[in-house]
Amino acid sequence: MNIVLLSGGSGKRLWPLSNDIRSKQFIKIFKCKDGSYESMVQRVYRQIRTVDPDATVTIATSKAQVSAIHNQLGEDVGISLEPCRRDTFPAIALATSYLTDVMGVSPEESVVVCPVDPFVENDYFYALKELSEQADKGEANLVLMGIEPTYPSEKYGYIIPESKDKTCFVSTFKEKPTKEMAENYIKQGALWNGGVFAYQLQYVLDKAHELIEFTDYQDLFAKYDSLKKISFDYAVVENEEKIQVMRFAGQWKDLGTWNTLTEAMEENVVGNGILNEVCSGVHIINELDVPVLAMGLHDVVISASPEGILVSDKEQSSYIKPFVDAIDQQIMFAEKSWGSFRVIDVENASMTIKVTLNEGHSMNYHSHKHRDEVWIVISGHGRTIVDGMEQTVKTGDVIQMKAGCKHTVFADSELKLIEVQLGDDISVEDKVKYKL
C-alpha cells in the first residue's frame, strides 16, 4: 500500500503541549506495552507497519515539522516537503508527484491519503488497504472512506451514499450541519467524511496538470509558493462524478481537544502526578519534573509543560484557542532533528538553555551577532568546532564563544550541555549559518 499522511499545521487547542512549533501529533501521550509513551504520529506509523510492513509511507508536511518527524520516526520515513502551506490540493498534488517522480511509483498504482492524527485501531488500516484495492479496480476515480456516525456531530461533513452497501457510489456531500440536520442525514444512511480517500496516482497527476502549469516534481516544488490556496475537496471532489464510498464502522476518533484526547488515554496520569481519592474524571498530563497534586476535582484536565499550565473543565477546554492566542510566551521547548532544547532560565540580558544532542548528530555551524555563549558539557562526549578549530569535549568541559565566533558541536554519544547566552539583544533571529 502507498499511503500519504497529511501532517497538519500547528495548533493551540492542546496548549500547553501544542504550540506554534509543536503540533499535537507529536505529543507523547499514549502508553506503550513497554511503559514508554508514543505520540499520535508514532502510533499511526507503528499501526501501518503492523498491518502492512511493506507500505510506502510518505508524510506531507512543512519544514517546521521535519525535525520532529525524523526525531520520532527515524530517518527512513518519506517526506513530501511543502515549501510553504498552500492547503490540501497543492499538498496532495505535490505528494502524488513526489511518489511518481522521486519514489518511482508507477502512476497506475493507487495511494491512500489520510490525516496523520486519527485515533484508530488496526482495523482502520486494514480498511485503508481495502480502500486502495477498490481504487485499483478503477470503478471510480476516487474512493472515500465513510465513517459510520456514532452521534449527530456538527463538526464533520457528511457523505450521502447511494445505497447501504459496503461500497457504493456517492449520491451527494453535505457541509457541517446543525444537530437536527445531522440526525436527519444519519436517518438517510449518511456517513462522516473523515478526509480519507484513495485514487490511482495518474488521476491526481492529470488533475494537477489541468489546474497547475508544471513539468515534474522539481518544477512543482520550485513554484509551490506561487500556487493558489485551494482545498482538495473544492478543487477535485466537488467536481468529480465518479466517486465511491466504502463504509468503515470501527473506532475513529479525532483527538483535537483536551476533552476528546483525555477520553482516549488509558491512564489518568501521564508524568509526575497525584490524584486524591475524591477526584473523578480528572486527567493529569505533566511534562515537568515536579509533581502535580490534584484534590477534590471532577472532569478536569491539568496539563503542565515548559510552556505553561492549563487547568480546565473538560467541556470548557474546547474554548481554549483565544486565550492561548493572547498569551505572549516565548517557545520554551522544541524537538529538533538533532535532539531537543529547553529554556531553563530567562533574565533581562541572559538566557540559559539545556541542549540535548542525539548520538551522531550536530547542530548547524553558526554564529550570533549580538550575544556571547558559554557551553558546559553535563553528559556525554563529542567534538566542538569553534572558528574552524576542532577539539574533543567531554563532561565538565567549558567552551566560551564570543559574539561573531562560528561554532558547532558533534555528539559522539548522546551529549547534553547547558548553554548560557549573554547579551542585551537575545533573539532566535540572531543566527547566521555556515557550511562546514
Next chain:
Amino acid sequence: MNIVLLSGGSGKRLWPLSNDIRSKQFIKIFKCKDGSYESMVQRVYRQIRTVDPDATVTIATSKAQVSAIHNQLGEDVGISLEPCRRDTFPAIALATSYLTDVMGVSPEESVVVCPVDPFVENDYFYALKELSEQADKGEANLVLMGIEPTYPSEKYGYIIPESKDKTCFVSTFKEKPTKEMAENYIKQGALWNGGVFAYQLQYVLDKAHELIEFTDYQDLFAKYDSLKKISFDYAVVENEEKIQVMRFAGQWKDLGTWNTLTEAMEENVVGNGILNEVCSGVHIINELDVPVLAMGLHDVVISASPEGILVSDKEQSSYIKPFVDAIDQQIMFAEKSWGSFRVIDVENASMTIKVTLNEGHSMNYHSHKHRDEVWIVISGHGRTIVDGMEQTVKTGDVIQMKAGCKHTVFADSELKLIEVQLGDDISVEDKVKYKL
C-alpha cells in the same frame, strides 16, 4: 511596647509554596499599595511599626528561618534564636531571658507574645498595646487576648471569662470543642484563645527558674537542647490563678490552609495567571515564569512554584498534608540571608542552579568533596575567592572549581550566576565550610 513574635516551624499545608524549609509566613502573597507583594511576617512587622514605631520586636525562631527573616525584614530585627525546637515554654523563657539579659530590658517591663502569622488589621496591634498596659498594672500575672468568636469553631481553645466586661479575670479554659459544645460556650460568653498574652518579664523569668536550672541567657541557650518539650499553656497558664482576659472584637484570621489564605487575598491572581469568564471563586498563585490558564473552574485554588503544582477544591485543600508528606521532592527553591537559589535542571550526574546574591552579601567560603562546579556570572559584578586567590568578576565571566577547591563569591552589586554542579554524588550534605 516589647513584642515577641513566635515564628513557628515548617508546614506543608500551603504546599507548594511552603515546604520543609520555607514556612507559610514567608510567602509573598499580600498586595501592597505600590503593587509589590509582602509576606505574613512582613505585613505584621509593618503593622507593628505603624502602630508603635518604637516597639522592640523580637522574633523567636529556629536557625532554619533566620535567613528568610533577615532577607524579608532586614538585619535590624531582634531574633531570639532557638538552637532546636522545644515547644512554647522553653521558647518563651529563652526569648524573655534574651530581652532582659541581651537587650537590657528591665524585668519590670511587660512584653506581649503572639504568633507571627495572624491576618489582622492595625486595631489588633493597638489591642496588643492595651494588653501590655494592662500587664503593667500588675492586677494579674498574665493578660490574655480573648477573641470574640465569629462562628462555633472546633479549631480553637476557648476562654470562659468571669464577666462580660472588656477586661476581667478568667473563669476557666476549654480545649478545642465539638461544634455543639462551642455553640454552648459562646452562649456563655466564651472567647477564642489565639495564643496572645502579655506579662511582666520578671514573672516568666521566675517561672523559668522554677522549672529549669540556669543562670542567665547564655546558660539557658547552651543547655537548650537538653530541655523538656513543654507548652507554655501546660507549664504556666493552667497553673496560674491570676489570669485576666481582654476582649478583642476586630478582624483576626488564622491563614493556615489554602481555603482561609485565599479568602484573605485581595485579588484572584498573584503571578502570571488567566481566568476565563466562567471561573468563579478561583485563585491562582503562580511563582513560575510561565502562565497558568484556568477555564470553567469553581472554588478551586491553583498554586505553582518551583516545588510543584497544586490544583485543589478549596474545601479539600485542608486535607493536603499526607499527600505532601508522601512527595519525595528535593528542595527546588530557597531564600537565604545572602539571597536565594533555584534549581533549574537536574540530571543523573549534574545539577544546574541559579544563584542570586544580594548586594554586599556573599556565600560561605566552602568546598565540596564529590563535585566540580562552574559559575557563569549572568548579571552584576563582584569578587570571587578560589583557593585563597581573589579576583574581580563581572557578567560573562566563567569560574571553574574542581572538587576540593575552596570558593566563595562576594556581590558588589546584585549578582546572579548560573552554577553547574558536576559529579556522580551531588548532595547538599557534601559541603565543608571554612573561615576566611
